[in-house]
Amino acid sequence: MGLISNSWQKKTLSDFIYFKNGKKRPSITGDIPVYGGNGILDYTSESNLENAVIIGRVGAYAGSVYYESKKLWVSDNAIAAKAKDSSNIAFIYYLLKNLRLSERQIGTGQPLLTQNILNNIEVYLPSLEEQCKIAEILTTLDARIFENKKINHHLVELARSFWQERFSSKQPNGKLGDIIELFDSKRVPLSANQREKMDKTYPYYGATSLMDYVDDYLFDGTYLLLGEDGTVIDKEGYPILQYVWGKFWVNNHAHIMVGKNGFTVESLFVLLKNTCVSSIVTGAVQLKINQANLKSVDVYIPQKEELDNFNSTIEPIFDQLRNLYDEIKSLTTLRDALLPKLMSGEISVAD
Numbered sequence: 001m002g003l004i005s006n007s008w009q010k011k012t013l014s015d016f017i018y019f020k021n022g023k024k025r026p027s028i029t030g031d032i033p034v035y036g037g038n039g040i041l042d043y044t045s046e047s048n049l050e051n052a053v054i055i056g057r058v059g060a061y062a063g064s065v066y067y068e069s070k071k072l073w074v075s076d077n078a079i080a081a082k083a084k085d086s087s088n089i090a091f092i093y094y095l096l097k098n099l100r101l102s103e104r105q106i107g108t109g110q111p112l113l114t115q116n117i118l119n120n121i122e123v124y125l126p127s128l129e130e131q132c133k134i135a136e137i138l139t140t141l142d143a144r145i146f147e148n149k150k151i152n153h154h155l156v157e158l159a160r161s162f163w164q165e166r167f168s169s170k171q172p173n174g175k176l177g178d179i180i181e182l183f184d185s186k187r188v189p190l191s192a193n194q195r196e197k198m199d200k201t202y203p204y205y206g207a208t209s210l211m212d213y214v215d216d217y218l219f220d221g222t223y224l225l226l227g228e229d230g231t232v233i234d235k236e237g238y239p240i241l242q243y244v245w246g247k248f249w250v251n252n253h254a255h256i257m258v259g260k261n262g263f264t265v266e267s268l269f270v271l272l273k274n275t276c277v278s279s280i281v282t283g284a285v286q287l288k289i290n291q292a293n294l295k296s297v298d299v300y301i302p303q304k305e306e307l308d309n310f311n312s313t314i315e316p317i318f319d320q321l322r323n324l325y326d327e328i329k330s331l332t333t334l335r336d337a338l339l340p341k342l343m344s345g346e347i348s349v350a351d
Contacts, residue, residue, distance in 0.1 A: 008126045008345055014119035016087040021057065021115065022074030023048060033068060036075045037061030047071035053081040053093045055101060055113065062113040063102030067093035079115060086128050090135035095123065098343040124345065133349035134342045141335040148324045148331075155321045159266070159314045160273045166310060168274070170300040176275075177295025179263045182255060184228075184291065186218055189251040207231060207253035208240050217247035222265045225254040226272065229288040237278030239289070243269050245322060255294060262307045266318045271299060 013019075025034045030045025037056030050071045056064035057079045067090065074080040081096065083089045099121060105111040126134070195204065200213035207227040227233075227240035230253060234240065242254070243265070250256055259268035280293035302310065341347040 007130070008124040011123060011125045012119065013121045013123065016084050016125060017092055017118075018082045018084050019055075019115045019118050020074075020080045020082070022054075022076050022078045022080055025073055025075045032071050032073060034073045034075055035066060035068065035078055037064055037077045039064075039066055041075060044073050046073060048073050049080050049082070051082075051089055053089065053096055055079040055081060055096065055118070057114075058112050059110060062105040062111045063100070065093065065097045065101065079113070079118070081118075087125075088128060088131040088135050090139055091131035094135060094138050094339060095343060098339050099123070126345070130349055137342065137349070138335060138339065141331050141338075145328050145331050145335070148328045152321050152324050152328075155317050155324075156273065159270045159317050162310065162313055163270045163274050166306070167300050167302060170302075172298035172300050174299060174301040175295060176297040176299050179259055179261050179271075179299070179301060180257045180268065180295070181260050182257050182291060183219070183223070184252075184255055187250050187252045187254075187256065188218060189253075190214060190249070203244070203246075203248040205242060205244060205248060205250045205254060207251075209242070211251070214249050216249065218249050219256070220247045221245065222258075224257050224259075224265050224269050224272070225250060226257065226294070227289070228253055228255050229283070229286055232281055232287050232289050233278055237276040239272055239275070239277050241269060241272055243318075243321075255289070255291070261301070262304055262311075264311050264315075266314055267307065267311050270314060275299060 022035075025042065026044050026046050028045045030043055032044050032047050033040045034042045034044050035054040037059060038061040051069050052067075052072065052074065054066040054068065054072070054074055055078060056062045058077050061077075069089075081092060083092055101113060101118075104117055104121070105113045106117070125131075190198075190204065195212045195214055198213075198215040201215050202213060202217040203210050204212040204214045205225055207230045222243075222245040225242040225244060232240055257268070258265050263271070275297060277289065277294075277297060280289055280297060282288050282290065282293065301307075338347065342349070
């Protein structure tokens, strides 16, 4: 832990935080977020709190931590944390994230985090002035990360709209198999135990997201990942996609592909963002998109000139997207490095 300043006082969380279990969420829809153990679950028209930290209470997400500065509803699988007296709620959010609460849960079959566990955790608490300065540093980084993510979302939607404007009225004239090259045979799954022993250098992707980091890579370049089993489509029936680049590893739950016959990875990504694939999904309990069904999807394949023009149109969009994502990664690394040092007093806010 670094040196704790004399101004930091030893406290239990119950000294400056009030914990309260959430309640069953109302069924009325609205624009107020409903938080559970894994973040926003839904939206409602009612709230039971405002400006609070949300902590996952039960199951796989026990110990996860979120913060909402506006009105919200905390559901019954989460615990709400509010600041007592004059403590800074944003500081409390970062403090709780730094405590790795998921490691403090009890139970094996159904992990559980209780108010009693939380109340009795001991920490060193800086003055309110220092709390505010620490929170300001970290919230500034998080605000930039959030803004970049929002811009990237809009960039994807912009590229998607360009495809819709140009090609949505066209009838399918080919199969997806005509324009994709698959690299599934190169996939190698790694168990959690294997990954635990590795240096965290290269991204390790699963069906829907980045899962971990490992000490080696299988691919080097720009690729498109499409969920093969598990969560393979969204609510509207569109495929779960990951646009990835650089050196990385992929497990055996995502198809790995690039475009061919004039399609770049980017134009393939945009095409699939506009292609409903619910009809090719198999399996009742474990949803799956197999290679044969994937290749059989009917798609519109533009003529060479119009495809080249489309590729030129979206190329700068994806250049900006990659730049912003790389900045997100750098800012996230910086924030995660600063968090424990600021919370332990190893780095003073003056630095």
